[in-house]
Amino acid sequence: MSLSDIEQILTRLSSDEELRARFVENPFTLGRELGLTPAGTRRLRREAAERFDSFANTPREQRFVQVNKLLPLTHRVLRERFTNYFDRYVAEHGPPAVERLFGDVLRFAEYLEEKLKEDYLGSGWTLDLLRFEKARVKAADPNRRLVVQSFRHDISRLVRGFARKDKEALLEVVVRRSVAVWWRRRPHEPIRYAVFAAPKLFGRRR
Numbered sequence: 001m002s003l004s005d006i007e008q009i010l011t012r013l014s015s016d017e018e019l020r021a022r023f024v025e026n027p028f029t030l031g032r033e034l035g036l037t038p039a040g041t042r043r044l045r046r047e048a049a050e051r052f053d054s055f056a057n058t059p060r061e062q063r064f065v066q067v068n069k070l071l072p073l074t075h076r077v078l079r080e081r082f083t084n085y086f087d088r089y090v091a092e093h094g095p096p097a098v099e100r101l102f103g104d105v106l107r108f109a110e111y112l113e114e115k116l117k118e119d120y121l122g123s124g125w126t127l128d129l130l131r132f133e134k135a136r137v138k139a140a141d142p143n144r145r146l147v148v149q150s151f152r153h154d155i156s157r158l159v160r161g162f163a164r165k166d167k168e169a170l171l172e173v174v175v176r177r178s179v180a181v182w183w184r185r186r187p188h189e190p191i192r193y194a195v196f197a198a199p200k201l202f203g204r205r206r
Helices: 003-015 017-025 027-033 038-051 059-070 072-078 080-093 101-118 126-140 155-164 167-171
Strands: 146-151 178-183 192-197
Touching (some): 059 126, 072 126, 126 178
Antiparallel strands (some): 178 192
């Protein structure tokens, strides 16, 4: 299914309240009626939940939107697989044990990291991006004073390239050990952030 097809259905959903209610209630049934494959329905559901707050009115969709907001680069890399892993996580673990956003996102990130390793999808950039975003979520906790995370790649260039969708910058990413540090002097103070990389002499392209 092309992007224009998705856009057309999103337009229908935004203007047709009855169709929208059916989609929220049972997206895959309606997806079949609209000629979508299961993968196409998952893509449509993700696009709708991200674009319109009114589509995220089920606990599952609200949870997915929040996870996606805090792990956007990982989602961008994995795309459909991110949604599939999230659905598996929800099915295996049920609703959050504690109603705390950061805690739920961190538990999913840890689950995702394990699954990527098991499925051999965590080589290259993927695990570094996930670990970076997981550490950033930890650092957002106002009570945390120090978070340190190491990476296989030049994490500054890698994150900058994906955030800007800069293909040229990504081509310059090297296997170069780096460490990111988030810290605050006192609880609830603004967070500070710095990256320390190994000398370029020891870097090499991925």
